[in-house]
Amino acid sequence: MIEVRNLHKKYKDHHAVKNISFDVKKGEIFGFLGPNGAGKSTTIHMICTMLAPTSGSIMINGYDAVKQKNKVRESIGIIFQENTLDEKLTAWENLMLHCKFYKVPKSERKTRIQEVLEIVDLVHEKNKRVETFSGGMKRRLEIARGLLHYPKVLFLDEPTVGLDPQTRAHIWEYILRLKEKQGITMFLTTHYLDEAEISDRIGIMDKGEIITINSPAALKKEIGGDIIELSTAEHQATIATIKKDDNIIDVTDHGDVIHIKVQNSDAFVTQFIKQLDVPIRTLNIRKPTLNDVFLAFTGENIHKTEEKEA
Numbered sequence: 523m524i525e526v527r528n529l530h531k532k533y534k535d536h537h538a539v540k541n542i543s544f545d546v547k548k549g550e551i552f553g554f555l556g557p558n559g560a561g562k563s564t565t566i567h568m569i570c571t572m573l574a575p576t577s578g579s580i581m582i583n584g585y586d587a588v589k590q591k592n593k594v595r596e597s598i599g600i601i602f603q604e605n606t607l608d609e610k611l612t613a614w615e616n617l618m619l620h621c622k623f624y625k626v627p628k629s630e631r632k633t634r635i636q637e638v639l640e641i642v643d644l645v646h647e648k649n650k651r652v653e654t655f656s657g658g659m660k661r662r663l664e665i666a667r668g669l670l671h672y673p674k675v676l677f678l679d680e681p682t683v684g685l686d687p688q689t690r691a692h693i694w695e696y697i698l699r700l701k702e703k704q705g706i707t708m709f710l711t712t713h714y715l716d717e718a719e720i721s722d723r724i725g726i727m728d729k730g731e732i733i734t735i736n737s738p739a740a741l742k743k744e745i746g747g748d749i750i751e752l753s754t755a756e757h758q759a760t761i762a763t764i765k766k767d768d769n770i771i772d773v774t775d776h777g778d779v780i781h782i783k784v785q786n787s788d789a790f791v792t793q794f795i796k797q798l799d800v801p802i803r804t805l806n807i808r809k810p811t812l813n814d815v816f817l818a819f820t821g822e823n824i825h826k827t828e829e830k831e832a
């Protein structure tokens with residue numbers, strides 16, 4: 523559905539996107555992650571025809587994003603962070619405006635509006651002004667609007683940012699319903715890594731390059747091992763003991779808690795506890811998460827990049 527080849531973007535003497543190539547398959551959810559300034563927005567804007575590449579090519583739904591902008595625009599729906607709804611208009615009026623803008627045939631407008639309102643459960647609110655809507659309802663209406671012209675690909679940039687956990691869960695239900703029922707391809711960016719888990723594949727970008735692309739499960743497997751989170755009565759002495767152990771892949775000190783990465787936690791823990799002569803306060807063993815994957819590939823914690831943004 524999306525074919526990116528040797529895509530490059532230079533701003534004056536800064537190379538924001540460096541010759542990247544990747545594909546997004548029809549019907550998949552593609553998660554696009556990376557620290558701030560990695561080049562994600564620049565890439566997405568080029569794919570969505572909003573920014574001209576310095577070089578390289580992008581094909582979407584068989585159309586060239588540079589030479590066939592209108593065809594590409596008809597093939598995509600965009601749901602970006604900013605609320606671009608007209609607050610003074612009703613939900614219905616907002617959708618009608620979008621139909622006119624996208625030249626949806628007059629005879630089809632009512633049916634399509636009804637259809638998308640049903641998908642996001644806003645049929646009963648259709649005649650209310652948007653200014654009376656909650657944050658979650660507004661986001662659902664934006665999703666509905668992004669679907670009106672039957673896009674083949676939906677770009678979702680932080681679709682749930684600023685929403686409470688319950689509303690976030692609802693938005694995801696709608697998005698998954700769309701994928702299942704309509705087979706729409708989704709290109710997703712998010713700072714919530716639990717949400718990125720939903721992706722069929724994840725691409726991680728850093729410093730203008732795509733550093734890995736794989737399924738969430740494969741990425742976790744790739745970085746491998748188990749993570750032991752340990753706190754003891756004597757922190758420094760514990761770290762010294764850990765560092766002597768040859769079976770350890772990595773140790774990171776998180777204040778009171780030490781994160782120890784090992785290939786096999788069962789073998790390690792039994793052996794290690796025998797050597798440790800200080801009392802253990804807490805011991806937790808877990809498998810790598812997407813946050814560990816993000817950290818391993820970019821050297822940054824995604825929540826740190828989020829704080830920087832705020």
Ligand SMILES: Nc1ncnc2c1ncn2[C@@H]1O[C@H](COP(=O)(O)OP(=O)(O)OP(=O)(O)O)[C@@H](O)[C@H]1O
Nearest residue numbers: 533536538556557558559560561562563564565831
């Ligand atoms: N219009 C511009 N002119 C000059 N430099 C730019 C411009 N837009 C972005 N950049 C630079 O290009 C690099 C990539 O920026 P981009 O916004 O694509 O990153 P990002 O991964 O989307 O980051 P974020 O998560 O913060 O949105 C950054 O170093 C940024 O400062």
